[in-house]
Amino acid sequence: MPTVESLTAAASSVASQDNPPRQLTWSRQVLNLVDRTITLETALNPSIDQAHALTEPRLHALVDQAIPQIMRQCEAVPPSAAPGSLPPHIAEAFYLRGTLASSSLFQEWVKKDLRQSFKDFETAARSGCHIGWFRIGRDYEGVQDIRRARDAFERGVRLGEKNCLYRMGMAQLQGHLELPMNPELAIPLLKQAADDADTESPQAAYILGMILLGEFAHIEIPSLALLRYLPRPSSSNPDPRQTEARRYIERAAYLCYAPAQTKIAWAYEFARMGCPFDPLLSVQFYSLASQQGEEEADMALSKWFLCGAEGHFEKEEYLAYTFAEKAARKGLANAEFAMGYYNEVGVGTKADIGMAKRWYEKAAQHNNADALARLRALSSLHPESLSRTQHESITHNKLVRKRTQAKDSSAAAGRRPVVAPTGTSDGGRFAAEVAQNGLAASSRLMAPVRSNGPSPAPYPSSSPPQVQAQPQPMPSQAPRPSQSQTPPSSGRPSPASAAAPLPVPDAGRGRGRFHFGRKSAERNQLPQSSTPPSGNAGKPISLDGPSGAKTASSNPAAPRTFAEMGYHSQALDDKECIIM
Template sequence: MSAPPPPPPLPPLPPEYLREQSRSPLPAPRAHRVDPYSMARSLDNAVSTYGPPQNFHHPPSRNPNPGFAPPRTSFQQPPWNPAGVPLPVSPRPPPSMPPPSRAQSQTAVPSLTAPIPTLQSLSTALPTIQQPAHDPALKLAWARDVLLLVDRIQHPTATDFPAGPVTITDPQLQRLASTAVPLIQHLANVNLHPLPLFAAEAVYLRATLEASGAYPDRIPHNPRQAFRDFEAAARAGYAAAWFRLGRDYENFNDLVHAKDCFERGAKMGVESCVYRMGMANLLGQLALPPNPAAALPLLQRAATLASTTTPQPAYVFSLLLLGEFSAASLPPSLLPQPPIAQSEARRHLERAAYLGFAPAQYKLGHAYEFASPPFPFDALLSVQYYSLASQQGEVEADMALSKWFLCGAEGAFDKDESLAFTFAEKAARRGLPSAEFAMGYYREVGVGGEKDIQESMKWYSLAAEHGNTDAVERIAALNQVVPQALSRQEHDTITEAKLVRKRTQARERSSVQPRMSAEDERHVMEMARKSSIQRQQSPPQPPVHMTSLVDSPPSAVPQQLPPQQQPQRQFAGQHRYTLVDPGSGSAPPSRQQSPSQQPQPQPQPAYARAAGRPPGQRQGSGPSQGQPPHTQVTPGDRAPTPQGAARPPGPKPPTTFAEMGIQGAKLEEKECVIM
């Protein structure tokens, strides 16, 4: 039998090709300055150990059908059939597995986020990495994690691929980056045929640096060469490169080749490609008609494959299950019964939060504060999740923490007006109008300091300029012939009616839950206090027009953001899904495996070869992507276009994540009063 004909050549790029750097479907992994297992000791000394993530299978070393033509209908490349792609095994624990007890933890609260590489762990591994005989696959894993750490520090809240030269001020991190970039160049130039998988990934990483221009002294900014390297990496078997190629083709309105790239990546288990195809089927993109029945299995699979670098699918799938994704909805006939849908939604929301997605962490904080179904009321868990989101720059989480400490929580922690003031100021200095109003209110009443009407008027004026209507009312009251300033007694009445009572009602809707130990409670409060001093010097950001201090469940109202604001301001109420898609809402999670039920990291040096692993065999790269801790629930709980490039004729393709179906929405305050 004769060999099949070779695939057609890659279509040439336009001569004026210049890749846009400010639109990317994948966010950098979120920074976590705290490991909850040791949050009372240090925010910067968490050390992670590397192992293969669950359900992970290495792609084949060679792509069986390279090129960019539509898949061949043969035994090598069957026709694309989304419904026929098997779903991976769900990582949930067996139903018979008993839920963890809070009493088991006497020295630390459960880990709510997956471990990620830190400056300390990467520095500790440096001498091993510099050994000439060390496994090149582990060397590359280390270099990749250095680049990710730099990106997290440079763009802690960005959801786009980083662009432009990086600025590293930490000498220790600069030393790591100066080692990692040449190491990637060296490993990408390995002269072996076929190209080993680690070398294919090195070519991919080199392409990301060519596309971004992050290290121009080492790797010049060269979008055309980046495209060629992405192609070479994909042909050599590094499946994630198909996503970047697909996005480049999509930017040029070449939807046929874009869809082909995404389909190839999806067949190889690339979560971003699976997610892109799911959203394209759901929203009618990539020249596909809207097809919720085809979208659902793809989105479910993407949610199960979600990782620390791509946590959004788990979050979005939970919104779809709850009917809170504003861009589209699934027919009821495709969804399970409400109790099952809520349970699944909760499981995926917890997973997204565990993988470091700050909007999911914020939503969990809100759900535990107000007992949103199916979550119980839990003040300490609410503070924990708000603190995690706060540490990633979510200003609305800062405001939520301010309101928690303004009143305290009976039986959990006392009120702390100094902390309430600190968190509000932190959010106000980043341009959140409701926080600016809160600062005016605190100064007017004397919360966290002395009364200062002049300072209060300054904050009220700033909030009013940013659209806060409550601030306008307070300015009018204070500008009367006899200023109508609020008294401390009026403040107590307001907080009792607007905050304490709402939380009391949430507690009453919940069944009695096991209490944290006193030691665990101390750790949670220590974590929150450390959150209050992080990123205090963040530059002012464009305001979010939302009202004052009242809480209501996150709404599903989409809001378009100007492109120039997207990488700058990422408020928690604008629940970002990035990876190509508009919608919002609040999603609950479900039962998950607890840290005590997961394989625990072994105390071996990071990036060292595992015992008994033959040389050259690739150990799992990147941070652990295990499951979030289980939270017990009692039944009945209520609770881009290329810059300067000519675009081919045809319909304008989606150039932002919002246009592709990933859009944020901000909280809608329905009780526009003081609290």
């Protein structure tokens, strides 16, 4: 994807050439980069204001060139011009101006004006920029005018617009937009959207993959609705359903979709979905997701570096501690529990019972039962803190052994790592370099949010590694539902059950074509595991306990996520230890 460097390098030639389509393409790429930057920064530090998320002066310079180019192309169109007569780049210019007018960012260039943004979306849609129909539908949906919203989405579907295909597919699947649940109609819509997925709209590929994996057990999907889109079983492909699931999820991962990256990293970690056991590739995908603010990926990296991978890379407790802290600062209860555990045992830091108890208290406030158990154990008349010996036993039994089993099953099936092991030295350098990218984002997170939790005490000897119909009527100007982050799930399941809630693809994670980082239903909250509570003060640590809730939440006016709608993916056979 374009970067500040690549866009800056092209800026002068774009400005000097009389080539409006190229100028429009470059301007769109700048706005998409703004969106990705804001989304990443606000994911890493939820307290930061969107305007303050843009700290790169070069990015501001790019914006100062991009927006006037968009405005000039729109203003050059005479008022008498018929919408259908506009060339494609002008139609897209109106769409981009509409996104600017719907935002409160960059008001020095474009004042926020929802009425004007709607008109621009309509002009764009009627001129062939089909994503305009999606934004019109979202505007109507935002003011609960469901009939007109559905009409706009259906127009987009008839034109093959992937965001509309995805929205209507999810509506048919779950019975939204005043439609009955109809998986037979939903699957072809989702498949078309998945086949058309790109870096701006990758969600459908991930969702279809999760459906094929059976992660939607609460919705009865007839086998025929799926089988008609699968290849026939063969000796080389005995399980086409799993093969297609992996293909779609891997596609979304390569399109930079963080939940898919987390899912495929989990598959390489535990040799699932037909993937080989591949520690280095697992770490790489987890790191990519971590860089996008995925706290589940942060905790997975913490667990990788807690034990290392024999023949691939050694354990690095400093990294285990740092990635757990990164997730804990964002309110992940299991990460807060892990921070208590690491401080209690002395993993990546000096053992500090007082610090451990403070982290356990934070996790307990978020309904983490294991944290309550540790607090009881540490507050009794005869405190029972965990020893290093107990720690080594726990990690061996619950992490090392599980990964060894995955390695053995992968070898027995003839599946070999994509990234061949080259020894712990080379593998360690590779893993450290990959992890360093995630830590670069971590460093932006730590300082501004120290008040969110107790400050850690890094172990002194540790150091970071150097690695043409009637015009559409305007929606009512009644208050619109928030586009903010959806309520977090109440737990931390394994990524195996990570059916990320994605009924609305227009915002968040830099997706859906430039929305200035607005967090929406795509915030990737993972549904709660159905693992029953376990653990008590008599046990040194529970290995199968429940997860707690995250700290921050917002409340959209209507349910937009699977978690909000009561979706919880089916229980796993291999429950993971909260820390391990």
